[in-house]
Amino acid sequence: MSEPLLLIEQIGAVRRIWFNREGARNAQSMRMLDELDDALVEAQKDEAVHVVILAGKGPHFSSGHDLKEGQADRAAFTVEERWDYEEKRYYDYCMRMWDFPKPIIAQVQGGCIAGGFMVANMCDLIVASEDAFFADPVVQTLAGAAVEILIHPWVLGLRKAKEMLFAGTPVGAEEAREMGMVNRVVPLDQLEAETLALAERISKASPFILRMLKKSLNRTYDAQGFRVSLSAHFDTHQLSHKTEAFKEATQSGLDGAISRGRSNVTSS
Numbered sequence: 001m002s003e004p005l006l007l008i009e010q011i012g013a014v015r016r017i018w019f020n021r022e023g024a025r026n027a028q029s030m031r032m033l034d035e036l037d038d039a040l041v042e043a044q045k046d047e048a049v050h051v052v053i054l055a056g057k058g059p060h061f062s063s064g065h066d067l068k069e070g071q072a073d074r075a076a077f078t079v080e081e082r083w084d085y086e087e088k089r090y091y092d093y094c095m096r097m098w099d100f101p102k103p104i105i106a107q108v109q110g111g112c113i114a115g116g117f118m119v120a121n122m123c124d125l126i127v128a129s130e131d132a133f134f135a136d137p138v139v140q141t142l143a144g145a146a147v148e149i150l151i152h153p154w155v156l157g158l159r160k161a162k163e164m165l166f167a168g169t170p171v172g173a174e175e176a177r178e179m180g181m182v183n184r185v186v187p188l189d190q191l192e193a194e195t196l197a198l199a200e201r202i203s204k205a206s207p208f209i210l211r212m213l214k215k216s217l218n219r220t221y222d223a224q225g226f227r228v229s230l231s232a233h234f235d236t237h238q239l240s241h242k243t244e245a246f247k248e249a250t251q252s253g254l255d256g257a258i259s260r261g262r263s264n265v266t267s268s
């Protein structure tokens with residue numbers, strides 16, 4: 001039996017979901033994302049769950065989408081096939097997290113890269129350890145127009161988002177906190193306890209009030225064009241998959257992209 005891709009725990013009113021692919025730095029395979037969506041549907045239905053924590057086993061939260069699996073299974077996708085695949089797994093799953101009727105807290109240590117960055121930022125709050133860093137290097141590594149969900153300017157501000165994306169520059173935990181993307185930065189050995197304590201505190205509030213308030217807070221972004229911008233970017237992102245630059249990067253440079261991603265993860 002292979003290891004489960006997710007580990008799921010219930011602690012009081014808190015449902016904690018762990019990415020459990022430490023050996024692959026919690027790279028998000030198709031099955032892992034499907035299981036995460038299923039786990040969230042389950043957590044949504046279960047009245048005993050007031051708050052969800054999303055965490056990663058091992059030294060890194062997540063290195064992003066599983067590029068090796070993508071190259072093996074989806075490199076020959078037509079525009080139509082890729083569109084459907086990415087709309088369901090990357091766009092719709094993310095928006096379901098954004099619209100999830102209960103608070104979700106991301107517990108982030110080490111690398112939080114590309115697809116990992118996208119998923120962590122769909123959460124309502126982020127608690128990070130001092131060693132955490134956030135990056136979306138795909139412009140540099142894969143000639144992709146950022147990841148599928150352009151959450152970056154909404155959580156970093158436009159100018160920092162441009163720097164992160166154009167140059168592939170990672171943002172450290174403390175800097176991310178100063179910019180308002182991260183709520184709290186704590187020592188690594190306290191990350192789990194501090195995140196749980198915050199979740200437990202939130203879980204004492206009325207679930208209905210939290211649900212209404214989250215909806216109301218998220219509408220302040222909708223009023224500024226949040227959904228329209230994300231949906232437009234998804235189209236732009238799909239276009240980038242069909243460029244010559246992307247083809248070249250994936251055909252000749254995937255190994256390089258993966259090792260560059262890995263060196264980002266280990267050296268920053």
Ligand code: ZN
Nearest residue numbers: 086148237241
């Ligand atoms: Zn894509």
